[in-house]
């Protein structure tokens with residue numbers, strides 16, 4: 001058996017701990033470019049997710065609260081326009097988590113963005129139509145139908161988020 005002297009074992013142990021600590025403490029690179037396009041769009045996407053996700057939870061699991069849903073949707077609609085001007089061909093530096101084509105295939109990226117905004121417009125139409133039909137004391141059947149219509153429009157938006165992430169975002 002290959003028995004190591006205790007001091008060597010301890011040394012190896014310390015080296016392993018140091019390596020772990022180092023990787024855990026490695027700071028995220030900061031966006032130091034003027035206007036911080038990368039950090040700004042990441043912040044906007046996070047804000048967008050904070051409005052988008054609760055709508056999905058309500059549609060899938062309930063309880064459905066029309067006023068809360070509409071509040072999330074309004075804020076989401078506003079945010080949906082915002083990240084795009086921060087994507088330019090010189091914005092693929094760390095801390096960006098993007099695939100290289102995000103900065104070389106701007107036309108393809110633009111098409112994904114248009115598909116997304118089209119689906120968002122579809123959700124907007126559904127929200128106008130369906131939330132209007134939900135009187136506070138609406139029938140259970142009306143609510144079930146409204147939720148199904150909203151969920152279909154919501155899922156289309158979700159798919160366009162995923163389509164773009166698959167092609168342009170680095171996991």
Ligand code: HEC
Pocket residue numbers: 038041042043045046048049052095096097098102109112113116157158160161162164165168169170
């Ligand atoms: C047209 C493309 C596109 C669409 C549409 C899109 N995203 Fe993204 N998203 C990206 C890219 C690219 C990144 C990586 C940005 C970076 O790190 O610079 C990203 C990053 C994110 C992040 C991580 C932000 C961070 O802190 O690193 C979240 C969260 C996110 N998107 C949510 C969403 C949601 C939710 C939707 C739909 C409602 C959506 N995105 C639609 C391209 C898109």
